[in-house]
Amino acid sequence: MSQKWRKWLGFQSYDEYQKEYYIRTNLQSGIYLCIIVSVLEIWMLYNVFKNMITHEISRTTRWYVSHISSYCVLLFMALIMLWYAISYLRGKKLSRRVGNFLICTFSLICVLFGMYISRMDFSKGEQVLSFLTMMIFVGCLFAWRPWISLLINGISFLAFYYIMADVGNISYALKINYFIIFISIFSVSINTYEQRRMNVEIDESLEASNIRLRELALKDELTGLYNMNYFYQEADKTIADESISIPDMIFLFFDVVNFKAYNEQYGFIKGNEFLKHIAELLNDTFPNDIVSRFSDDHFMVLSTHPDVEAKVSDIIEKISNDGEDVYIGIKVGAYKPVDRDCNSKIACDHARYACSQNRQAYNETYKIYDDKMRRTYHLKQYIINNIDNAVKEGYLRVYYQPIVDANTREVCELEALLRWIDPKYGFLSPGDFIPTLEEFRQIHKADMAVIDIVCRDIREVLDSGLRPIPVSLNFSRLDFELTNITNYLTEQENKYDIPSEYIHIEITESAIIEDFAELKSAMNSLRTASHEIWLDDFGSGYSSLNILKDYKFDVLKIDMKFLEHIENSEAGHTILKSIIDMANALSIVTLTEGVENDSHAIFLRDIGCKYLQGYLFGKPAPIEDFKEAVKSGKYHLKKTA
Numbered sequence: 001m002s003q004k005w006r007k008w009l010g011f012q013s014y015d016e017y018q019k020e021y022y023i024r025t026n027l028q029s030g031i032y033l034c035i036i037v038s039v040l041e042i043w044m045l046y047n048v049f050k051n052m053i054t055h056e057i058s059r060t061t062r063w064y065v066s067h068i069s070s071y072c073v074l075l076f077m078a079l080i081m082l083w084y085a086i087s088y089l090r091g092k093k094l095s096r097r098v099g100n101f102l103i104c105t106f107s108l109i110c111v112l113f114g115m116y117i118s119r120m121d122f123s124k125g126e127q128v129l130s131f132l133t134m135m136i137f138v139g140c141l142f143a144w145r146p147w148i149s150l151l152i153n154g155i156s157f158l159a160f161y162y163i164m165a166d167v168g169n170i171s172y173a174l175k176i177n178y179f180i181i182f183i184s185i186f187s188v189s190i191n192t193y194e195q196r197r198m199n200v201e202i203d204e205s206l207e208a209s210n211i212r213l214r215e216l217a218l219k220d221e222l223t224g225l226y227n228m229n230y231f232y233q234e235a236d237k238t239i240a241d242e243s244i245s246i247p248d249m250i251f252l253f254f255d256v257v258n259f260k261a262y263n264e265q266y267g268f269i270k271g272n273e274f275l276k277h278i279a280e281l282l283n284d285t286f287p288n289d290i291v292s293r294f295s296d297d298h299f300m301v302l303s304t305h306p307d308v309e310a311k312v313s314d315i316i317e318k319i320s321n322d323g324e325d326v327y328i329g330i331k332v333g334a335y336k337p338v339d340r341d342c343n344s345k346i347a348c349d350h351a352r353y354a355c356s357q358n359r360q361a362y363n364e365t366y367k368i369y370d371d372k373m374r375r376t377y378h379l380k381q382y383i384i385n386n387i388d389n390a391v392k393e394g395y396l397r398v399y400y401q402p403i404v405d406a407n408t409r410e411v412c413e414l415e416a417l418l419r420w421i422d423p424k425y426g427f428l429s430p431g432d433f434i435p436t437l438e439e440f441r442q443i444h445k446a447d448m449a450v451i452d453i454v455c456r457d458i459r460e461v462l463d464s465g466l467r468p469i470p471v472s473l474n475f476s477r478l479d480f481e482l483t484n485i486t487n488y489l490t491e492q493e494n495k496y497d498i499p500s501e502y503i504h505i506e507i508t509e510s511a512i513i514e515d516f517a518e519l520k521s522a523m524n525s526l527r528t529a530s531h532e533i534w535l536d537d538f539g540s541g542y543s544s545l546n547i548l549k550d551y552k553f554d555v556l557k558i559d560m561k562f563l564e565h566i567e568n569s570e571a572g573h574t575i576l577k578s579i580i581d582m583a584n585a586l587s588i589v590t591l592t593e594g595v596e597n598d599s600h601a602i603f604l605r606d607i608g609c610k611y612l613q614g615y616l617f618g619k620p621a622p623i624e625d626f627k628e629a630v631k632s633g634k635y636h637l638k639k640t641a
């Protein structure tokens with residue numbers, strides 16, 4: 001038999017959802033049926049008893065009394081069925097088999113009751129409405145599989161036909177009428193079933209889509225782990241759960257090291273498999289904990305396991321062995337919440353932060369968020385949230401460090417170095433806030449503030465009749481991306497009427513490593529506007545001499561690391577000398593940073609370095625201190641400056 005016909009006749013088997021759907025709708029119909037039957041039977045019984053008490057017992061009442069037991073059986077069955085249906089639909093855990101059994105038994109009793117009463121009526125020459133009513137109830141209200149419906153209707157009508165034939169003469173017209181009613185009830189019952197079948201199919205597919213959507217909203221598609229939002233929800237519930245003690249909880253952030261390289265080497269498919277493997281490993285290692293994939297190669301676990309560190313080491317070991325040609329490893333950051341006020345998002349941020357702190361160290365793989373991190377973390381948040389305020393309130397200050405001529409030691413330039421003097425955190429050096437401002441792409445705000453202050457200071461110097469000294473400003477590579485820093489500089493120079501020769505721009509070597517068209521064109525416009533361009537920190541990173549070929553610099557600032565331990569290093573001397581010779585050959589002026597003692601200064605002068613900068617000549621200080629030092633004769637300004 002084809003699938004279509006099997007379905008139409010109701011031979012197919014039901015899945016869980018369909019079984020539940022059919023029993024629920026049948027119980028729902030059963031409630032209406034039971035209420036109608038119960039009300040009718042109670043009314044009948046009431047009438048019987050009322051007649052028995054108030055009147056002489058009539059012939060009809062005597063008839064009723066003789067059939068009272070059949071009423072009672074039907075009423076009793078209807079009440080049991082009603083109780084069961086209500087309890088089941090209200091969610092009580094009751095057996096579905098018992099439910100189906102009750103529906104069948106109740107239907108059977110209804111039909112038998114109908115036959116019994118109608119046989120009596122027929123024998124008295126009355127109509128057989130009782131049987132027909134019960135057949136309508138049972139056949140049309142409940143949804144039967146069509147083949148069952150055919151059996152119920154066929155057997156019942158045939159049986160009743162023989163019962164009637166036994167007690168009276170069935171006319172031809174009556175036979176035709178009964179047959180038509182049989183056909184009608186059977187077709188309505190098939191129709192009822194068909195409609196329910198269609199409904200259940202629609203409902204089921206909607207439910208399946210809902211489940212899928214819910215899963216998508218909660219789960220990560222690739223690994224099947226919970227996603228970040230769901231993790232936050234569940235973690236918040238765990239934190240609030242009084243039955244779990246706070247010291248037992250730990251947030252773990254897992255970051256795969258070198259995953260990008262792995263992806264590039266083996267392709268995305270293998271990369272995805274690797275992520276799935278990590279997900280399985282985490283699930284197996286933390287079976288009763290909340291495990292989630294946050295993004296890319298980042299996973300988060302909230303564990304209440306007592307021996308987390310051993311489990312983490314186990315994972316680190318297993319993952320580290322996985323890389324074939326590409327080194328692959330895992331770094332873990334952990335955070336232990338302190339009380340129930342802890343917010344899961346912040347806890348995850350802390351764990352992530354702890355992880356980021358061990359990223360650089362090759363052999364450090366597991367780090368717990370501690371007090372020192374707490375301070376830097378809070379400072380970081382503070383800086384991001386307060387940069388605008390710091391600019392507005394003047395917490396950003398510019399300190400000036402002298403740059404001297406190597407031969408005469410006269411001050412010929414100043415480097416503007418930023419400080420943040422904060423009412424809450426006190427004195428902050430650039431190292432405390434510049435990397436954060438760069439990370440959160442806010443550095444241009446600080447550098448624009450420096451331009452402002454420096455222009456104002458130069459104007460004040462010019463107005464007071466003192467000899468002005470050119471100032472070098474440090475620009476971040478991001479300044480060129482985040483704002484039009486060149487335009488801003490020109491605007492401020494115009495505003496304060498400062499000749500552009502007084503401002504030089506330092507661009508750090510690491511900013512130029514990648515070829516960056518915007519930077520190149522910005523450098524060209526700066527040069528067109530008569531600004532000198534200096535290459536800062538030369539030799540600090542993986543310097544490429546190509547920089548000197550591709551870009552034009554006026555001054556090469558040699559990084560202070562070349563002077564570290566140079567006293568005992570023949571090679572150190574040679575390298576410095578070669579750099580200076582090379583710069584001189586390229587007609588680039590040289591400046592060495594970090595000059596802390598006289599022997600450095602003499603050596604640099606002797607090998608031809610033009611400018612020197614370092615604590616030997618002066619530390620960065622506010623403009624007032626610098627003016628004071630000039631006045632007191634500590635600093636001599638270069639005549640031509």
Ligand code: C2E
Nearest residue numbers: 417418429430450474475476594595596613614615616620
């Ligand atoms: P940099 O531009 O290379 O500045 C030189 C750094 O070396 C300054 O540190 C200075 O105080 C320090 N220094 C100078 N002489 C000596 C010395 O003899 N010995 C030692 N040990 N250190 C010396 P500072 O002021 O902490 O600035 C650090 C870095 O922060 C700067 O390095 C620069 O890259 C960045 N920076 C400072 N101000 C700004 C700014 O306004 N904007 C941007 N984007 N970056 C800035």
Ligand code: MG
Nearest residue numbers: 415474506536
């Ligand atoms: Mg500099």
Ligand code: MG
Nearest residue numbers: 536537557593
């Ligand atoms: Mg430098």
